[in-house]
Amino acid sequence: KFDLVNFENSVIELAKIQKNLVIVLNNPCHNPTGYTMSTSEVKGVMEILRAACSLCNIILINDIAYMDFNNKVNNFRDFYQDLPSNLLVIITFSMSKSFCCYGLRVGAQIAISSSTETINSFLDASLYTCRSVWSNIPKGGMTLFSNIVLDKKKYKQLLLEQSYMKNMLKERTDIFLDEAASVNLKTLPYKSGFFITIPFDNISDEKMADKLKDENIFTIIIPGAIRLAVCSIPKYKIYGLAKTLKNIITTNC
Known part of the structure; x- marks a missing residue:
């Protein structure tokens, strides 16, 4: 579960020594755990x-890049109710996932505050920062976004495709997690999303990467864990994958 005790201790510790504190959450469908x-x-x-x-x-800052692939209803109401004047909430959105167009890096941020002064400061800072760092996002991405969301027929088709892909992801993850449970392969708590994380110990990250490659498994190794991208693995290749990973981890740990 989300460790509220550790979170509170960390927030208080930093709040006592810093004038400003920035917190980033990747929720829902956390990358890389799927939590x-x-x-x-x-x-x-x-x-x-x-x-x-x-x-x-x-x-x-709550990054909702994977929100449209969440298996549950998204409810953000609690993020912006009863906000103190010095608490600014920013919801960030990424088009590359929801619109299935990796590389067209188009996003948005929605700022929420009980203070008009805070919102005005946010707007000024955003304008100057965006213009000075990257100026404009890709025109092709902006055009694609506008063409879809402003056309009811196209937007409806987008939602149908998102639903199809969300169901596809669920089929893949259900297969993997069921087989993982049957072979006692430990995974970090997964709810929905593109990735599942499998922890390991007593072996270096480099050696684990080599062992995976020996089995033709190409994935990203994060410190002490394997980030499995179920978003890019065909369903027929999911079968037996948990057992193979279990054998690799058991043999080398």
Whole structure:
């Protein structure tokens, strides 16, 4: 589960020594674990932040890049209710996932605050930062986004395709997680999304990568874990994968 105790301790520790505190959450469908916070966990986070605002200014950035592939209803209401004036919430969106167009890096951020002054400062900072760092996002991406969302027929087709791909992901992950359970392969808590993370120990990341390649498994190794991209593995290749990973980990750990 989301470790609210550790989160609170870390927030308070930093809030006591910093004037400003920035917190980034990748929720729902966290990359790389596939974890999605529950409503009670979101409420717990916001309670902690409201209390910590007595110590410093806080900016909470919630990255919802994978939201359209979440298996549950997305409810963000608790992120922006009863906000202290020095708590700024920013919801960030990425088109490359939801619109299935990797590389067209088009995104947006929605700022939420109870303070008009804070929103005005955010707007000024965003304008100057964007213009000075990258100026404009790709025109092709902006055009594609506008053409789809402003056309009811195209937007409806997008939602159908998203639903199809979300179901495809669920089929793949169900197969893998069921087989992982049957061979006692440990995974980090997965709810939905593109990735599943399998922890390992007593072997270096480099050696694990080599052992995986020997079995024609090409994935990303993060410190002490394998990030499995179920978004890019055909369903027929999912079968037996958990057992192979279990054998590799067991043999070398």
